[in-house]
Amino acid sequence: xxxxxxxxxxxxxxxxxxxxxxxxxxxxxxxxxxxxxxxxxxxxxxxxxxxxxxxxxxxxxxxxxxxxxxxxxxxxxxxxxxxxxxxxxxxxxxxxxxxxx
Ligand SMILES: [Zn+2]
Numbered sequence: 001x002x003x004x005x006x007x008x009x010x011x012x013x014x015x016x017x018x019x020x021x022x023x024x025x026x027x028x029x030x031x032x033x034x035x036x037x038x039x040x041x042x043x044x045x046x047x048x049x050x051x052x053x054x055x056x057x058x059x060x061x062x063x064x065x066x067x068x069x070x071x072x073x074x075x076x077x078x079x080x081x082x083x084x085x086x087x088x089x090x091x092x093x094x095x096x097x098x099x100x101x
Contacts, residue, residue, distance in 0.1 A: 008074055017079035025080055037054075052085070
Protein backbone atom coordinates (compact mmCIF):
# COMPACT_ATOMS: atom_id res chain seq x y z
CA UNK A 1 0.00 0.00 0.00
CA UNK A 2 2.82 2.42 0.84
CA UNK A 3 4.56 1.52 -2.39
CA UNK A 4 1.37 2.15 -4.32
CA UNK A 5 1.10 5.51 -2.58
CA UNK A 6 4.70 6.31 -3.53
CA UNK A 7 3.86 5.47 -7.12
CA UNK A 8 1.49 8.42 -7.12
CA UNK A 9 4.15 10.89 -5.97
CA UNK A 10 5.64 12.78 -8.88
CA UNK A 11 9.35 12.39 -9.66
CA UNK A 12 10.34 15.86 -8.51
CA UNK A 13 8.75 15.51 -5.10
CA UNK A 14 10.03 11.97 -4.68
CA UNK A 15 13.52 13.26 -5.47
CA UNK A 16 13.19 15.98 -2.85
CA UNK A 17 12.11 13.39 -0.28
CA UNK A 18 15.21 11.32 -1.07
CA UNK A 19 17.33 14.46 -0.76
CA UNK A 20 15.64 14.98 2.62
CA UNK A 21 16.83 11.56 3.77
CA UNK A 22 20.37 12.55 2.80
CA UNK A 23 19.95 15.89 4.56
CA UNK A 24 18.92 14.13 7.75
CA UNK A 25 15.25 15.05 8.01
CA UNK A 26 13.83 13.81 11.27
CA UNK A 27 10.58 12.04 11.82
CA UNK A 28 8.71 11.38 14.94
CA UNK A 29 6.00 8.80 15.18
CA UNK A 30 3.02 10.32 16.94
CA UNK A 31 0.66 7.45 16.65
CA UNK A 32 0.71 4.11 14.88
CA UNK A 33 -2.49 2.18 14.48
CA UNK A 34 -3.44 -0.66 12.22
CA UNK A 35 -5.27 1.67 9.89
CA UNK A 36 -3.12 4.78 9.92
CA UNK A 37 0.23 6.33 10.72
CA UNK A 38 0.59 9.84 12.08
CA UNK A 39 3.95 11.44 12.29
CA UNK A 40 5.79 14.69 12.31
CA UNK A 41 8.39 15.34 9.64
CA UNK A 42 10.96 17.87 10.77
CA UNK A 43 13.59 19.69 8.79
CA UNK A 44 15.35 22.84 9.85
CA UNK A 45 12.95 24.77 12.04
CA UNK A 46 9.92 23.44 10.18
CA UNK A 47 7.61 20.68 11.25
CA UNK A 48 4.79 19.12 9.29
CA UNK A 49 2.15 16.67 10.32
CA UNK A 50 1.71 13.73 7.97
CA UNK A 51 -1.13 11.24 8.23
CA UNK A 52 -1.15 8.11 6.09
CA UNK A 53 -4.42 6.20 6.03
CA UNK A 54 -4.20 2.54 5.20
CA UNK A 55 -7.89 2.16 4.56
CA UNK A 56 -9.19 1.47 1.11
CA UNK A 57 -7.37 0.58 -2.06
CA UNK A 58 -4.01 2.29 -2.16
CA UNK A 59 -4.82 4.25 0.99
CA UNK A 60 -4.56 8.00 1.19
CA UNK A 61 -2.33 10.57 2.81
CA UNK A 62 -2.32 14.18 3.84
CA UNK A 63 0.19 16.69 5.12
CA UNK A 64 -0.07 20.08 6.79
CA UNK A 65 2.26 21.82 4.31
CA UNK A 66 1.14 24.36 1.72
CA UNK A 67 1.95 22.10 -1.21
CA UNK A 68 -0.37 19.34 0.01
CA UNK A 69 -3.11 21.60 1.38
CA UNK A 70 -3.35 24.12 -1.47
CA UNK A 71 -2.51 21.91 -4.43
CA UNK A 72 -3.97 18.68 -3.07
CA UNK A 73 -0.92 16.67 -4.12
CA UNK A 74 1.18 14.03 -2.44
CA UNK A 75 4.06 16.20 -1.22
CA UNK A 76 7.68 15.42 -0.41
CA UNK A 77 6.85 15.01 3.29
CA UNK A 78 4.31 12.30 2.52
CA UNK A 79 6.88 10.61 0.25
CA UNK A 80 9.49 10.89 3.00
CA UNK A 81 7.11 9.46 5.62
CA UNK A 82 6.13 6.55 3.34
CA UNK A 83 9.77 5.74 2.52
CA UNK A 84 10.80 5.87 6.18
CA UNK A 85 7.81 3.74 7.14
CA UNK A 86 8.85 1.12 4.57
CA UNK A 87 12.43 1.31 5.86
CA UNK A 88 11.30 0.86 9.47
CA UNK A 89 9.10 -2.10 8.54
CA UNK A 90 11.95 -3.73 6.59
CA UNK A 91 14.37 -3.17 9.48
CA UNK A 92 11.86 -4.61 11.94
CA UNK A 93 11.38 -7.69 9.75
CA UNK A 94 15.09 -8.29 9.36
CA UNK A 95 15.65 -7.82 13.09
CA UNK A 96 12.73 -10.15 13.91
CA UNK A 97 11.18 -7.74 16.30
CA UNK A 98 8.58 -5.05 16.11
CA UNK A 99 9.17 -1.34 15.78
CA UNK A 100 9.65 0.37 19.12
CA UNK A 101 7.82 3.55 18.31
ZN1 LIG B 1 4.07 18.23 3.00
